[in-house]
Amino acid sequence: MAETHTVQPGDRAIAYLTLTPSAAVLLLLVAVPTITVIGISLQDVGFGEMSGPWIGLENFAWALTSRTFWTALKNTFVWVFGSVSLEMMLGLGLALLLNRTFALRGVARAIILAPYLIPTVVAVLVWRYMFHDIVGILNYMLMSVGLISKPMVWLASTSTAMLSVIIVGVWKFFPFVVIALLGILQSIPQEQYEAAEIDGASAFQQFWRITLPHILPVFLLTALLRTIWTFHKFEIIYLLTGGGPLDSTTTLPILVYIKGFADFELGRAAAIALITFFILVVLLAVYFGFMKRAEARQ
Amino acid sequence: MTSYDTAATVIDRAPPRRNYEAADIHFIASRAMTYLLALTACTVVGFPLFWMVICSFKPATELYMSPPTFLPQQWTLQNYRDLFLQTRFPTYFLNSLIVAFGATLLSLLVGGLGAYSLSRFRFFGISGFSTVTLFCYMLPEVLIVIPLYIYVVQFGLADTLFSLIVANTAFTLPLALWFMRSYFNAIPVTLEESAMIDGCTRLQAMWKVTVPLAVPGLVSVSVFSFNHAWNEFLFALVFTSSERNKVLPLGLATWIGQDNIYSWGMLLASAVLVTLPVLVFYLAVQKRLVVGMTEGASKGE
Amino acid sequence: MARVEIRNVGKIFGNYKAVDDVSLTIEDGEFVVLLGPSGCGKSTLLRMVAGLELPTFGDIVIGETVATRLRPKDRNIAMVFQNYALYPHLTLYENIAFPLRVAGRRGDEVDKKVRWAAGLVGIEHLLARKPRQTSGGERQRTALARSLVRDPALFLLDEPLSNLDAKLRHSARDELRTFQERVGMTALYVTHDQVEAMGLGDRVVVMQGGRVRQVGTPEEIYLYPADTFVATFIGTPPMNLIDMPGEVLGVRPENLMPVSFFGQESGLRRMTMLVSRIEFLGSDKLIYGALDDPFGQAKVIARLPSSVPADIREGERAHFAVREHELRSFDPQTGLARPAPIPQRASVASHG
Incomplete structure (x- = not known):
């Protein structure tokens, strides 16, 4: 920031003193646990135990050779890629729509943003009711328009469980994309469109040559942010399917939970958590690099 | 030379014909398209919530009917009554309030101070700390839930609301720090400088000028934190087990697994009630955010 | 206080x-x-x-x-x-x-x-x-x-x-x-x-x-600007600076006047200007041009009260002059002012 800032005697003390409580909390709740989890991942922690003998990288070796892990990794990528790409497409479309002026736009915006605001457990509840094979409205509607001939078991079938989970995830989280893109869309100066109009650009050309270049940095940043968050999302999948049926929706965070708190193998759970974390760190590095560049450009 | 007779010529002209935009076919087509799309989007996106509210007023017989009725044939509050009389919903609700308020208050107090420092000072390590903060916010919960679980057990805090308040702060604090930093950044430094020249110490200037101006920001940060803690599920799932200490997401999640015991009507009614505080808070912030108090001060910069 | x-x-x-x-x-x-x-x-x-x-x-x-x-x-x-x-x-x-x-x-x-x-x-x-x-x-x-x-x-x-x-x-x-x-x-x-x-x-x-x-x-x-920066920063249009061998001459635009304006006065420095443009500003006229030798084609601006009669046309040469004591001299290396030639300084400074 180019702004000037005051420096007076005593400011240094104030600066560090006011920061101390935050630093202490983050140290105790984030830094120390991260170190602890590395320690645990190197131990053979038995059922219900809190620690155990040191075994080096054995837990990691176990994870990398177990089929469950690779299935979970594959599921994670399907879940992340499916959710984020749909969220981005839907988010862009609706942001463009909400950027136009029409009567009751405020109401439309409130309705479209609502899923993001409601608690996840509520979203899960309502969708489980709608997905219900017998009393669910979804099967009824699809059957009455003839898309399916008999009720589907959306969440309990290995072929549709992941799709169903992605549908709920997209419905719940795409409004975030709408909010982010709406903000940047509204910052595009109207004169640019007026100039383009006079220069004879069609609506599509205006989108392609003015809107898209303008929103692209934010679009990519939002996609990356959604990728990171979707990657370690836990409760929506856990509450919808618990990772099942037959591991078909078990992503890495679900696997960590199952290993740690259902099988009570904390060492192995810690190892998987750390691998998840490493993948995330790569994504985060990209994110921070991106953000630095975007800030530098402003 | 330009003429001076314009006034005279205007009087003689016929009244001007008005041009209506709506007479243009392209205009009508584009408007119609916009409304059609908006209607479709709102229907599809809004339907699950609409369905939740509607069905929570249906009697049990209708809920299990196939094909389902659209609007309730018979509106009833039975589901809500059952919720309060037959379940521990009120306990869950109270617990959730305690946890969410506790985490919010803690992160607001601790984070408010820290964010001021992050926004106003450029000493060694301070901008680095900002980055670390953001990093913490994006950390996966599953990574730290394992060690935190171990601490909670070892300190004898298992199955307490206190453990949930503290654990939630690990995520609400970075959020509070990061957001409040940007709110403080938006308040012109000259206001504080002016206060210091007018006789305030640094801390007085912060308390008398910056904090009052940051109130809209503080309110929205509170709502975000509250929302986060209100929704949090993983820590609750791992740390608490007894009926007495369950929060709403955990309580409801247990019922979902037993939908033969708890009727859909009751579940949907509880879903409606869990959503209410969130919506109320959201509406509250929306109003506050519009006020934009610093607008008057920094005009012309 | x-x-x-x-x-x-x-x-x-x-x-x-x-x-x-x-x-x-x-x-x-x-x-x-x-x-x-x-x-x-x-x-x-x-x-x-x-x-x-x-x-x-x-x-x-x-x-x-x-x-x-x-x-x-x-x-x-x-x-x-x-x-x-x-x-x-x-x-x-x-x-x-x-x-x-x-x-x-x-x-x-x-x-x-x-x-x-x-x-x-x-x-x-x-x-x-x-x-x-x-x-x-x-x-x-x-x-x-x-x-x-x-x-x-x-x-x-x-x-x-x-x-x-x-x-x-x-x-x-x-x-x-x-x-x-x-x-x-x-x-x-x-x-x-x-x-x-x-x-x-x-x-x-x-x-x-x-x-x-x-x-x-x-x-x-x-x-009495202390150096060429002050000379050009103060005044609109700023002081004209003319590069000469061994010195930089400074002339305020309002001091650069047609020769006819000075009548029989002595102690003048004459300058011939090829006028390129004349701007009419109401009370004043700005005359843009380039000086002939020995002033090395220096671009200058003269500011003439509109009330002063002058037969000046764009594209033609016109004769201008400056009173010697209104000329300022600067060191071409350091840009610092050399002592002003006329002892009028004391009287000006005293009523400031």
Whole structure:
């Protein structure tokens, strides 16, 4: 920031003193646990135990050779890629729509943003009711328009469980994309469109040559942010399917939970958590690099 | 030379014909398209919530009917009554309030101070700390839930609301720090400088000028934190087990697994009630955010 | 009110020298203007006097005390900021009362002071409003009133008129000057607008690149610029600089007149100009052109009152002249002024 800032005697003390409580909390709740989890991942922690003998990288070796892990990794990528790409497409479309002026736009915006605001457990509840094979409205509607001939078991079938989970995830989280893109869309100066109009650009050309270049940095940043968050999302999948049926929706965070708190193998759970974390760190590095560049450009 | 007779010529002209935009076919087509799309989007996106509210007023017989009725044939509050009389919903609700308020208050107090420092000072390590903060916010919960679980057990805090308040702060604090930093950044430094020249110490200037101006920001940060803690599920799932200490997401999640015991009507009614505080808070912030108090001060910069 | 001394003050940000060894004394009751282009260090100097910035070198003395390390609140100063820095959450009344409340004054005393200050700047009827419900001029007056209530030893003003529109700025300047004379305040005023500086300052300090280029009365810096920077920074259009062997000649546009204007006068330097363009500005005419040898095709501007008859046409040569004693001479290497040739200097300086 180019702004000037005051420096007076005593400011240094104030600066560090006011920061101390935050630093202490983050140290105790984030830094120390991260170190602890590395320690645990190197131990053979038995059922219900809190620690155990040191075994080096054995837990990691176990994870990398177990089929469950690779299935979970594959599921994670399907879940992340499916959710984020749909969220981005839907988010862009609706942001463009909400950027136009029409009567009751405020109401439309409130309705479209609502899923993001409601608690996840509520979203899960309502969708489980709608997905219900017998009393669910979804099967009824699809059957009455003839898309399916008999009720589907959306969440309990290995072929549709992941799709169903992605549908709920997209419905719940795409409004975030709408909010982010709406903000940047509204910052595009109207004169640019007026100039383009006079220069004879069609609506599509205006989108392609003015809107898209303008929103692209934010679009990519939002996609990356959604990728990171979707990657370690836990409760929506856990509450919808618990990772099942037959591991078909078990992503890495679900696997960590199952290993740690259902099988009570904390060492192995810690190892998987750390691998998840490493993948995330790569994504985060990209994110921070991106953000630095975007800030530098402003 | 330009003429001076314009006034005279205007009087003689016929009244001007008005041009209506709506007479243009392209205009009508584009408007119609916009409304059609908006209607479709709102229907599809809004339907699950609409369905939740509607069905929570249906009697049990209708809920299990196939094909389902659209609007309730018979509106009833039975589901809500059952919720309060037959379940521990009120306990869950109270617990959730305690946890969410506790985490919010803690992160607001601790984070408010820290964010001021992050926004106003450029000493060694301070901008680095900002980055670390953001990093913490994006950390996966599953990574730290394992060690935190171990601490909670070892300190004898298992199955307490206190453990949930503290654990939630690990995520609400970075959020509070990061957001409040940007709110403080938006308040012109000259206001504080002016206060210091007018006789305030640094801390007085912060308390008398910056904090009052940051109130809209503080309110929205509170709502975000509250929302986060209100929704949090993983820590609750791992740390608490007894009926007495369950929060709403955990309580409801247990019922979902037993939908033969708890009727859909009751579940949907509880879903409606869990959503209410969130919506109320959201509406509250929306109003506050519009006020934009610093607008008057920094005009012309 | 107090005397202020700035002793060899310097400020370094990282490896950028914002202020470089500045010494300056502001006498009790004097109105001193810091003038310079943006980035010249004038605001940084003001902020160091205010205590918002710690000087890297040197000392600042206010009254009898060395104030270099004092907090702003302990310096008994008042400051009007460029954006006025009114507290948006307080009414104008509470804004003006703020310094008194912080100092722990109560009740009647506060009320009397606030009304007195508001009366001085003519905003009594607006006291119940919030800053955002007032105009730019009213905010500026409020800021001024707030700076008054503490009876400060020193007023600091950081471009207080730059956010006003041109018309308002003119009347505000006039008011500020009248006001200064009535209150007799010691003031340090920062601006980049030379008209403000000339109109307001008892003395003007011209700064550039973190250094003081010249300190003097408005007349001194206009008539006897200390170097080529001051010569071209002050005056619109600026002083013409003509490169000659061994010296740089400076001619104010209004001193470059048709030969006919001078009649039989002696002591003239004649110049022939190929006129390229004539601009009619109402009271004046600007004549753009290039000088013939021996002035090496130097581009110059002459400013002629419209009332002076002159037969000058674009594209033709015209004969001009300057009085020798109105010519200024600068060193071509250092850009510093050489002593002015005519002993008139003393008489000009004395009524400043």
